[in-house]
Amino acid sequence: MPYAYDPENIFAKILRGEIPNDTVMETEHALAFRDIYPQAPEHILVIPKGPYVCYDHFALEASEAEIVDYTRTIGTICKEMGVQPGEGGAGYRLLSNAGEDAIQEVPHLHVHIVAGRNLGRMLQPAK
Numbered sequence: 001m002p003y004a005y006d007p008e009n010i011f012a013k014i015l016r017g018e019i020p021n022d023t024v025m026e027t028e029h030a031l032a033f034r035d036i037y038p039q040a041p042e043h044i045l046v047i048p049k050g051p052y053v054c055y056d057h058f059a060l061e062a063s064e065a066e067i068v069d070y071t072r073t074i075g076t077i078c079k080e081m082g083v084q085p086g087e088g089g090a091g092y093r094l095l096s097n098a099g100e101d102a103i104q105e106v107p108h109l110h111v112h113i114v115a116g117r118n119l120g121r122m123l124q125p126a127k
């Protein structure tokens with residue numbers, strides 16, 4: 001079943017300027033802003049401007065220009081935060097929830113960039 005994009009989701013409203021956001025970076029195809037409930041000293045959400053529900057939707061259907069812009073935006077933010085391990089930074093984590101099992105809250109693709117503290121193991125063991 002193809003993805004159906006809900007244009008009333010909260011990130012669509014942010015893109016239309018209907019809800020304020022704390023912008024970190026904006027490009028032709030991407031917007032990065034601070035998460036309203038940060039879970040680490042640095043917690044940034046990066047979204048494409050196009051109507052993509054989640055990562056696989058974007059990766060399979062976005063244009064090459066969108067994919068390059070989006071990916072480079074994430075890399076540039078990591079660089080500007082000074083967290084690149086290859087440059088002596090302490091590292092970071094990228095996370096993108098999709099669908100029910102991942103408990104995706106907002107149905108517009110977003111990659112979380114979290115950094116600034118030890119982030120622990122990636123997943124808690126299943127109970």
Ligand code: 5GP
Pocket residue numbers: 010019021022033034035036037038045096097103104105106107
């Ligand atoms: P998800 O669970 O879908 O991966 O994450 C959604 C994220 O969006 C959460 O971390 C939540 O704090 C953040 N969020 C939800 N509503 C808003 C909002 O209106 N503004 C901002 N900046 N972040 C939001």
